Amino acid sequence: MALARSRRSQRHIDYWPGFVDALSVMLLVITFLLSVFMLSQFFMSREVSGKDSALGRLNRQIEELTSLLALERSKSSSDQSSLASLQATLDATAKERNRLQGVVDAGVLAGGGAAVATSDAAGAVTREKDNTSRALAQVDILNQQIAALRKQLGALEDALGASESRDKDSQARIAELGSRLNVALAQKVQELARYRSDFFGRLREILGNRPGIRVVGDRFVFQSEVLFDSGQATVNPDGHAELDQLASAVIELEREIPPDIAWILRVDGHTDKRPITSPQFKSNWDLSASRAIAVVQYLVGKGVDPQRLLAAGFGEFQPIDTGDSDDALRRNRRIELKLTER
Numbered sequence: 001m002a003l004a005r006s007r008r009s010q011r012h013i014d015y016w017p018g019f020v021d022a023l024s025v026m027l028l029v030i031t032f033l034l035s036v037f038m039l040s041q042f043f044m045s046r047e048v049s050g051k052d053s054a055l056g057r058l059n060r061q062i063e064e065l066t067s068l069l070a071l072e073r074s075k076s077s078s079d080q081s082s083l084a085s086l087q088a089t090l091d092a093t094a095k096e097r098n099r100l101q102g103v104v105d106a107g108v109l110a111g112g113g114a115a116v117a118t119s120d121a122a123g124a125v126t127r128e129k130d131n132t133s134r135a136l137a138q139v140d141i142l143n144q145q146i147a148a149l150r151k152q153l154g155a156l157e158d159a160l161g162a163s164e165s166r167d168k169d170s171q172a173r174i175a176e177l178g179s180r181l182n183v184a185l186a187q188k189v190q191e192l193a194r195y196r197s198d199f200f201g202r203l204r205e206i207l208g209n210r211p212g213i214r215v216v217g218d219r220f221v222f223q224s225e226v227l228f229d230s231g232q233a234t235v236n237p238d239g240h241a242e243l244d245q246l247a248s249a250v251i252e253l254e255r256e257i258p259p260d261i262a263w264i265l266r267v268d269g270h271t272d273k274r275p276i277t278s279p280q281f282k283s284n285w286d287l288s289a290s291r292a293i294a295v296v297q298y299l300v301g302k303g304v305d306p307q308r309l310l311a312a313g314f315g316e317f318q319p320i321d322t323g324d325s326d327d328a329l330r331r332n333r334r335i336e337l338k339l340t341e342r
Contacts, residue, residue, distance in 0.1 A: 058142060065146055096138065195257050196339040202249050213242070216320070216336075224271075224291065224333040231278045233290035235298050243295065246337070247302035253339075254305060262342040266310045267292045267299075270336065272329035273316040289313025295335060 196218065203220055212223035227239030235243060250265055257263060269288030281287040292311040300306045321328040 061143075061146055065149065092138065096134070191258075192261055192263055192339070192341055195253065195261075195263070198256075199249065199253050199339055202252075203246070210242075218338060220337040222335040222337075223330065224335060225330070227295065227335060228291055231276065231281075231287070233281070233287060233294050235294055240298075243298050244302060247299050247304055250299065250304045250308070251302075254308060264308055264310045264340060264342045265299075265304075266312060266338045266340055267295045268318075268336040268338065269295075269311075269313045270318060270332060270334045271316050272332045273319065274329065283315065285313055285315035285317075287313075288315050291335060 200215060200218075200220060204215065210226075212226040214221050222242065226242060227235050229236055269290070269292035271284040271288045273284075276284050276287055278287070281290065289311070290313070292313050296306075296309045296311040299309060316332065319332045320334075321331045
C-alpha cells in the first residue's frame with residue numbers, strides 16, 4: 001500500500017513553472033520585435049518628414065524657376081530643351097513622392113496589427129531607406145540642373161543688357177547723324193535759295209520789263225506767244241533772242257553754284273483749257289510737254305548742261321486764272337522756269 005502511494009507521487013510532475021518561463025520568453029521576444037518595429041517606424045517617419053520638407057523646398061524652387069522660364073521663353077529657344085528635361089525630372093520626383101507617401105501610409109496601417117514578423121519589418125525599413133536615398137539623389141540632381149539653368153538665364157540677361165546698351169548707343173549715333181544731316185540739308189537749301197534769288201534778279205536785269213515775261217512767286221514766266229506760234233512747239237525767231245539770254249544766265253549760274261549743291265532748272269509747259277485741233281498733237285498735255293522739251297533742247301544747244309534741266313508738261317490742269325475770257329486763257333498759256341533742288 002505504501003509502495004503504491006510512493007509510485008503515484010513520483011508520477012505527478014508540475015509543468016506550470018516551465019510553461020510560465022516559456023510564455024515570459026515569448027512575451028519578451030514579441031516586446032522586442034514591437035520595439036524594433038516602432039523604432040523603425042520612428043526613424044522612417046523622420047526621414048519621410050525630412051524628405052517632404054526637401055520636396056516642399058524643391059516645389060517652391062520649381063515654381064520660381066517656372067516663372068523665370070515664362071519670362072525668358074520668348075528670348076531663347078535653347079531653353080526649351082532644358083525646361084523639358086526639368087519637367088521630366090519633376091514628374092519623376094512627384095511620382096516617387098506619391099509612391100513613398102503610399103508606402104508610408106501602408107506602413108502606418110500595418111503598425112496597428114498585434115504582431116509583425118521581424119524580417120518583414122527589417123525589409124520594410126531597408127526598402128524605405130533605399131527609396132529615400134534615391135529620392136534625395138534625384139533632388140540633388142534637380143538642384144544642380146536648376147543651378148545650371150539659372151546660370152544660363154543670367155548669361156542671357158547679361159547678353160540682353162549688352163544688346164540694349166549697344167542699341168541705345170546706335171540710336172544716339174543715328175539721332176546725331178540725322179541732326180547733322182538736317183543741318184547740312186538746311187544749309188544747302190539756304191544756299192540754293194540765295195542763288196535762286198540772285199538768278200531771278202539777274203534775269204530781271206537781262207530781260208527787263210518786256211511784255212509777256214513776268215515773275216510769279218518763285219517762278220519766271222514766259223507767255224507762250226513770246227516763244228511759240230499758236231498751236232506749235234517749235235521756238236520761233238523772236239523766242240531765240242529771249243532763250244539766248246536765258247542760256248547765258250544759266251551757264252553763268254552753273255559756274256557760281258558749288259558742285260555739291262544738287263539743283264536743276266525745271267521747265268514747265270502749260271496750255272489753256274480749249275481742246276486742241278492740231279493733227280500733230282493728241283492733247284493739250286502733249287502740246288505742253290513738247291513745248292517744254294523744245295525749250296530744254298534749245299538751252300542744251302546753247303551749252304547748258306542737260307543734267308541741270310528738266311522738262312515737264314501740265315496741259316490745262318494747272319491754270320493760274322480760272323476765267324473764260326481771252327485774257328484769262330492767254331495767261332494760262334505759258335512756260336514757267338523754276339530753280340529747285342534735284
